[in-house]
Amino acid sequence: MTDIMETIDPQTAQLLKQYTDRLMNLERQKQELMNDIKDVMAEAKSNGFDIKIIRKIITILKKDPNKIAEEEALLETYKAALGLI
């Protein structure tokens, strides 16, 4: 292992900093949204809903409906091919 430390010229360093700044900003916003989601979940729970179920619903809704139909169709085709129906 060499102990050589490569250096980055100032201009490139500045560019790097711009990228990390932009990324940190986006990450911060994302974290806020995640907190918001947690809050809504907690509120739903306090109104008697099962968080676990709500999450499942969201998961399903996020899936493209076509995806769901596709998956189902493929499974049927496979079952038919193997005489499982």
Place this chain on the structure above:
Amino acid sequence: MTDIMETIDPQTAQLLKQYTDRLMNLERQKQELMNDIKDVMAEAKSNGFDIKIIRKIITILKKDPNKIAEEEALLETYKAALGLI
């Protein structure tokens, strides 16, 4: 597959819808941010930066410095114990 269909009373259904709507909206915004992050990463990469390393930088910046030092120290301890140093 059973044909049992649970039902939900209309008022509860409406409340459920409000929650899932809010959550889906937040999820959508989160997805947009994740796409933005991916875009910035791609741009950084096209300018010659190593995305893998940039990700590590972001991880470091997001973490509590003390936590990082602790983990690093423990890793060194384990490596020493295993004769890896």
Place this chain on the structure above:
Amino acid sequence: MTDIMETIDPQTAQLLKQYTDRLMNLERQKQELMNDIKDVMAEAKSNGFDIKIIRKIITILKKDPNKIAEEEALLETYKAALGLI
């Protein structure tokens, strides 16, 4: 940040080594299985099957059938609650 390096007593170090050895051994076996899977996939492909589809089938088959039915039922319940059917 302290520069203190904790040390592990020899007996504990040996125990640690036993764990890492066992884990590395299991990881090696897992890697072999993953390679086997890749080989079978390649063979299936050479016999005209669409690997992408085969992977999807495996994914579906790995899911507990009950899980699939559950998911479907939940989706139906939700749709019904929101008048989407």
Place this chain on the structure above:
Amino acid sequence: MTDIMETIDPQTAQLLKQYTDRLMNLERQKQELMNDIKDVMAEAKSNGFDIKIIRKIITILKKDPNKIAEEEALLETYKAALGLI
């Protein structure tokens, strides 16, 4: 959802079944190994080791040492460029 059902000729179906059987068998074995790994991890934890760090050790042991040194060096370079050192 359409009611279209694709069909597969019997011989192809049988071949498909052979492949999925072999794959499911391999997947099952892989799952067992993954469970074993989890068990060992749990045991190590119950003996006072930090699982997170053990995982890092395993990652290091699986990786090419040169790769690790390279990545480490580049990370240091970036950190220096950002004034994080």
Place this chain on the structure above:
DNA sequence: AGTCGATTTTTGGGAC
């Protein structure tokens, strides 16, 4: 090189 799927890591909720 870019997309996609698989794997690993992280997170969040529940139990005790």
Place this chain on the structure above:
DNA sequence: GTCCCAAAAATCGACT
């Protein structure tokens, strides 16, 4: 509070 389990995200790698 801490530990465990399940779900989601980040990372990694294969194939095109």
